[in-house]
Amino acid sequence: MDIVLETDQLGKRYGRAWALRDCSLRLPAGRVAALVGPNGAGKSTLLHLAVGLLRPDAGAVRVFGQAPYDNIAVLSDIGFVAQDTPLYRDFTAGELFTMGAKLNQRFDLAMAHHRLTQIGIPRDKAVGKLSGGQRAQVALALAMAKRPRLLLLDEPVASIDPLARREFLQALIGVVAETGTTVLLSSHLLADLERTCDYLIVLHTSQVRLTGGVDALIAGHRQLVGPRHGDRPPSGVAHVVRATHTDRQSTLLVRTDGPIHDPAWTAHDVTLEDIILAYLGDGDTQSGRTHAAWGAPA
Amino acid sequence: MIWLTWRQHRKQALFTAIGLAILATFMIPTGLAMRHTFADKGLADCVRALGTASLVPASADTCGKASAEFNSQYGTMSMIGILFLVLPLLVGLFWGAPLVAREVEAGTHRMVWTQGVSRRHWAMVKFGVAGAGALATAVVYGLGMSWWLTPISQAGQHGRFNVFFFDMQGPAPIGYTLLAVALGVFAGTIWPKVLPAMTATLTGFVGLRVTLTTLARPHYLPARTLTLPIKDATVQTNPAAEDWILSYGIRDSSGRMLTANAQMACAPDATGPGAACGADLGLGPGSYNWQLYQPGDRFWLFQGIEAGIFVAMAALLLYLAVRRIRRIA
Numbered sequence: 001m002d003i004v005l006e007t008d009q010l011g012k013r014y015g016r017a018w019a020l021r022d023c024s025l026r027l028p029a030g031r032v033a034a035l036v037g038p039n040g041a042g043k044s045t046l047l048h049l050a051v052g053l054l055r056p057d058a059g060a061v062r063v064f065g066q067a068p069y070d071n072i073a074v075l076s077d078i079g080f081v082a083q084d085t086p087l088y089r090d091f092t093a094g095e096l097f098t099m100g101a102k103l104n105q106r107f108d109l110a111m112a113h114h115r116l117t118q119i120g121i122p123r124d125k126a127v128g129k130l131s132g133g134q135r136a137q138v139a140l141a142l143a144m145a146k147r148p149r150l151l152l153l154d155e156p157v158a159s160i161d162p163l164a165r166r167e168f169l170q171a172l173i174g175v176v177a178e179t180g181t182t183v184l185l186s187s188h189l190l191a192d193l194e195r196t197c198d199y200l201i202v203l204h205t206s207q208v209r210l211t212g213g214v215d216a217l218i219a220g221h222r223q224l225v226g227p228r229h230g231d232r233p234p235s236g237v238a239h240v241v242r243a244t245h246t247d248r249q250s251t252l253l254v255r256t257d258g259p260i261h262d263p264a265w266t267a268h269d270v271t272l273e274d275i276i277l278a279y280l281g282d283g284d285t286q287s288g289r290t291h292a293a294w295g296a297p298a
Numbered sequence: 299m300i301w302l303t304w305r306q307h308r309k310q311a312l313f314t315a316i317g318l319a320i321l322a323t324f325m326i327p328t329g330l331a332m333r334h335t336f337a338d339k340g341l342a343d344c345v346r347a348l349g350t351a352s353l354v355p356a357s358a359d360t361c362g363k364a365s366a367e368f369n370s371q372y373g374t375m376s377m378i379g380i381l382f383l384v385l386p387l388l389v390g391l392f393w394g395a396p397l398v399a400r401e402v403e404a405g406t407h408r409m410v411w412t413q414g415v416s417r418r419h420w421a422m423v424k425f426g427v428a429g430a431g432a433l434a435t436a437v438v439y440g441l442g443m444s445w446w447l448t449p450i451s452q453a454g455q456h457g458r459f460n461v462f463f464f465d466m467q468g469p470a471p472i473g474y475t476l477l478a479v480a481l482g483v484f485a486g487t488i489w490p491k492v493l494p495a496m497t498a499t500l501t502g503f504v505g506l507r508v509t510l511t512t513l514a515r516p517h518y519l520p521a522r523t524l525t526l527p528i529k530d531a532t533v534q535t536n537p538a539a540e541d542w543i544l545s546y547g548i549r550d551s552s553g554r555m556l557t558a559n560a561q562m563a564c565a566p567d568a569t570g571p572g573a574a575c576g577a578d579l580g581l582g583p584g585s586y587n588w589q590l591y592q593p594g595d596r597f598w599l600f601q602g603i604e605a606g607i608f609v610a611m612a613a614l615l616l617y618l619a620v621r622r623i624r625r626i627a
Contacts, residue, residue, distance in 0.1 A: 048408075048627045051412050052412075053408060053411060053412065053627040054627040055625075070416065070417070070624070072414060072415070072416050075412060075413075075414060076414045078412065080408070080409075080412040082405060082408035082409060082412075083405070083408075084405060086404055086405035086406045086408060086409050087406065087409060088306065088406055088409075089404070091305070095305060098301070099301070099302050099305070099410075099413075100413060102299065102301050102302065103299065103302065103410070103413035103414050103415050104413055104414035105414055106414075107414075139409070142409075146413075146414070
C-alpha cells in the first residue's frame, strides 16, 4: 500500500504553545480522508506543514517520501485549497486559470475551463462577485487543474450554505473518482464527512486520537448498553472509548477486538459521527480511559 | 509570474502614470516659463559669468537685482515644490506596503505560494517588478525636478543644497523612493495587514529621512571653512556657487566666536554711523567673518552618497523581507 502522506512525531510551535505535537500518521494512496477536530486542534497547521507552507519544529512530514517545505517538486503534485478559499477577488476565473497555467509546469487549462462550464460559472466575471459556493468551486477547479496526486482542502465548505456545500462535495467526489487523487479534507462538519470520506483522522488538542478506514472503524466500534455497576466490560471489548451512566444502566462506546456475546449487554451499530464525537469527548481527559478507570464506580 | 505581477498591480501602475502626467502638465509649462524669465532678465548670463567659485571679487555683480525680480515673480514656486517631497513616501505606501501585506491579509499567499513557483522566486519577481516601477517613476521625478528647480536654485532663493531642494532632485529621491518601497514591503512581512504596514512605513521613512538629513548628511565629507575680513575685503561670497553653509558667525582675532549667525562687511571708505565698523559693538581689530560650509560643487557627490546609502538600506530590507517571507504560512 502506497503511503502518500506520512508524519512522524511531527510538531509545530507558535511561540511557546504547540499547535501540533507528536503527530504520527500515515495516509494511504487513493483514500478520501477526513481530518476532523474542533477549532484549534491543529488541522490547519497539519495541512500547512503537509503543503510546505510551514517548516516543522519537531519530527518530520513526508509527502511522496519527500519533505515538502520549500520543495517545488513535491508542490507540483499537491493541490491545495486553503481555508475560506482565498482567490484574487478582482481576477476573473479565466484569469486565475491563466495564472495557474503560468505558475505551474503541469496545468490542465482545458480541464479547468471545462469544469467551470459544467458547473455553469461565468469565466469572465470577477470571482469577488461570485457566491461563496461558486468561489469554492473555482478554487477546486484551480487546484485540480494541476492534476495533483494529493489534494489538500482546509475547511473548504465551512463558510458556504448547505446546498452549495452538497454541490461542492459532489463535485469533489466526482473529480476524485475520475482522477484517483488522494484527498485529505479538514472539516468540523461531521454530517458531510460520512458521505464523502472513506478514511478518518481525528485530531484533538494538537494530537492524533484515531486514524483508520471508515468501514473498518464502523465495524470495529459498538455501542453497548448494560447494567450499571455491572461487571467489567464483556470479552471482545478492546477499549472503552466513552462511558455514560444513568442510575440503572451504563452506555459504553467501545472498540471491539472480537464478537460480543455477553447477554447482559446489548450491542448496537454506531455511525461515524458517534465515533468521532466519542473520541473528541475523550480528549478532554488525559488519555484514553482504561478498563480500570471506567470500572471504579463513583 | 511577471504576467501575474502585472495583472495584480496594473491599476497602481496606471494611477502612478496618471499622477506623473498630471504633475507634468503643471511642471512643464511653469518650468519653461521660469527658464524663459530667467534668461530674459539676464540672470542666465549673469550667473554664468559669476562661475561656481566660493569667492568672487568684491566688485563682481552678484545678480542681486535680477534675482530679486525673479524671486518676487516665482517665490511661491519653491513652496509648491516642497509639496512634492512626499511623492517617494506615497510610492512606498501604495506600492510597497500592500505588496506582501495585502496577500497575507486576504490569505491569498496560501493560494499563490502553493502553485508551482517557490516563494523566493515569487518574492524576487514581485520585488523586482515593484522596484523597477518605482525606479522608473523616481527617475522621471528626480530628473524632472532637477530641471524644474534649477532656475529657482540659481536665482539664489534656495541653493540646491537646501534641505528641501537637495531632497527633491537628482539621484537622492530615487534612493528615497526605493527605500520607501523596500520599507513598505518589509513592514508588510512583519505586520501582515495593509494599514499597520502603511503606518510603519510612514513612521520608519520619516524617521530615517530626518535622522540622516540632520545627523549624517553634513558629515559625508569634512566641511571646509572660509574666512573673510570685515573691512577692506577684496572678495565676497558667491551666491551662484550654491555652497551649503552649515554655520557662520563673526570671530575675534583669537578665533573665539563673538556673534553666531551674523556676517558683517564695511565699505572701505564708509563715513557716518557705520564708519566704526563694529568697534562700537565690541568687535576688536582682527575680527573676521567665518563660515563652515560644504562647497556647492560637491552637490553631485553628496547626491551620490545619499542615494547610495538609501539604495543599500533598501537592498538590506528586501533581503530581510525575502527571509521573513519564508516563515509566513
